[in-house]
Amino acid sequence: MTSDRANAYLHARVRVELPMAPYDVVVGRGLAGAFGDFLRSLEERTEKVFIVTQASLQDRAAAFVSSSGIANAHTLLIDEGEGAKSLAAVRRLYDELADGEAHRHDAVVAFGGGVVTDVAGFVASTFNRGMVLVNVPSTLLGQVDAAIGGKTGINLERGKNLVGTIYQPAAVFCDVALLETVPPEEISSGLAEVVKYGFIADPSLLDTVESHADALIGRDLDLLADVVVRCATIKARVVAEDERDSGIRALLNYGHTFAHAIERVQGYGDVRHGEAVSLGMMAAAFLASEMGLIDTSVVQRHRSVLATAGLPVAAPLDVDELEVAWRHDKKYRGGVRFVLLEKTDAGVAPVAGIEASREKIKTAIERLAG
Ligand SMILES: NC(=O)c1ccc[n+]([C@@H]2O[C@H](COP(=O)([O-])OP(=O)(O)OC[C@H]3O[C@@H](n4cnc5c(N)ncnc54)[C@H](O)[C@@H]3O)[C@@H](O)[C@H]2O)c1
Numbered sequence: 001m002t003s004d005r006a007n008a009y010l011h012a013r014v015r016v017e018l019p020m021a022p023y024d025v026v027v028g029r030g031l032a033g034a035f036g037d038f039l040r041s042l043e044e045r046t047e048k049v050f051i052v053t054q055a056s057l058q059d060r061a062a063a064f065v066s067s068s069g070i071a072n073a074h075t076l077l078i079d080e081g082e083g084a085k086s087l088a089a090v091r092r093l094y095d096e097l098a099d100g101e102a103h104r105h106d107a108v109v110a111f112g113g114g115v116v117t118d119v120a121g122f123v124a125s126t127f128n129r130g131m132v133l134v135n136v137p138s139t140l141l142g143q144v145d146a147a148i149g150g151k152t153g154i155n156l157e158r159g160k161n162l163v164g165t166i167y168q169p170a171a172v173f174c175d176v177a178l179l180e181t182v183p184p185e186e187i188s189s190g191l192a193e194v195v196k197y198g199f200i201a202d203p204s205l206l207d208t209v210e211s212h213a214d215a216l217i218g219r220d221l222d223l224l225a226d227v228v229v230r231c232a233t234i235k236a237r238v239v240a241e242d243e244r245d246s247g248i249r250a251l252l253n254y255g256h257t258f259a260h261a262i263e264r265v266q267g268y269g270d271v272r273h274g275e276a277v278s279l280g281m282m283a284a285a286f287l288a289s290e291m292g293l294i295d296t297s298v299v300q301r302h303r304s305v306l307a308t309a310g311l312p313v314a315a316p317l318d319v320d321e322l323e324v325a326w327r328h329d330k331k332y333r334g335g336v337r338f339v340l341l342e343k344t345d346a347g348v349a350p351v352a353g354i355e356a357s358r359e360k361i362k363t364a365i366e367r368l369a370g
Contacts, residue, residue, distance in 0.1 A: 005033045011225040014232040017240040025232045031175040036068030044105040049073040052120035053111040061111040082268035085154040093123045107132040113139035114146030121152030125167030135172045140190025143174040144231035149239040159328035160260045176225045184217045188310035189274025200254050200350040201234045213308045250352035254339045255281030261325035278311035286364035288340040314370030319362045
């Protein structure tokens with residue numbers, strides 16, 4: 001523990017300023033000590049800590065908990081992949097928490113990527129009508145997006161994230177040292193959400209991805225920490241303004257209306273979330289250009305930055321299949337609405353709630369085929 005502490009480096013604390021329960025997203029390297037201090041500092045002392053993780057991460061999770069000095073930790077495992085975001089997994093976790101005599105002030109710690117934080121968050125929000133939740137995201141996608149903002153979710157066969165809650169964690173620890181073992185294609189997947197923030201909020205992120213893609217994918221931890229802080233800052237700001245997703249938070253869904261349908265059509269698990277988001281942003285760019293909202297140069301920027309990040313930019317898709325998926329989308333209201341970019345004097349800005357004709361969507365999908 002002492003040597004871990006000596007090597008620990010706190011990059012930044014990003015505050016999510018929610019009126020009822022503000023919390024910190026702590027970004028740095030070697031954060032186990034800070035994580036342990038946080039749990040020990042809780043007013044209502046937690047007696048037990050339930051770590052929800054996956055078999056492949058079990059050793060990392062055990063080392064993290066042991067460095068934190070936390071005793072009385074129990075490990076609960078879920079499967080790998082989108083398939084683990086299921087009612088069956090949730091039910092198993094409920095039983096294991098009950099067997100472990102988990103009480104309201106005990107903590108659920110989600111240690112893993114977005115799959116783990118989505119499932120563990122849902123369980124923590126519902127078991128005992130809500131337990132203390134702490135997120136320790138271990139993928140880039142988790143650190144820049146999934147672990148922040150309180151959205152939890154599981155899939156039904158009929159659609160993605162159809163069951164879920166909005167339940168904020170008490171804290172998020174983004175330890176970039178955990179990213180050292182993340183495979184390059186999973187880093188690329190996380191970069192899709194970074195690019196999303198670039199297009200909707202902070203174009204300098206696009207420059208960073210374009211100029212430093214190799215270093216980011218090669219897991220340059222300082223560079224990754226810097227990117228995580230910049231993305232977490234954007235997400236924290238948006239969530240603080242619209243926690244319940246009734247306004248500005250919709251902008252974070254740029255590319256996701258297409259992406260969720262693509263994931264459903266291609267089969268959960270056959271395409272990574274970030275890869276689907278990459279294709280979704282390309283489709284959104286084609287659609288915006290078809291509708292005269294942006295110039296083709298912006299479509300080209302999407303293609304170049306996403307391809308540089310190692311992400312797919314073309315795929316053959318069937319508009320009829322996407323439409324079936326959209327009818328099950330939770331945001332469907334008599335039709336599908338998109339977040340699209342629109343030209344402004346300063347560049348482009350995102351606009352939510354845009355309806356598009358079937359013809360224009362079909363053309364956008366045809367252009368996506370390459
Ligand atoms: N709740 C939200 O706001 C939100 C936002 C974005 C995405 N999501 C969800 O997140 C999910 C995708 O998350 P993801 O991309 O992190 O995928 P993931 O959780 O499936 O993780 C990807 C793979 O990386 C492995 N892994 C995790 N940490 C590792 C580490 N440190 N070293 C080596 N391997 C590691 C995992 O075991 C898994 O096999 C999707 O289900 C998506 O819907 C949720």
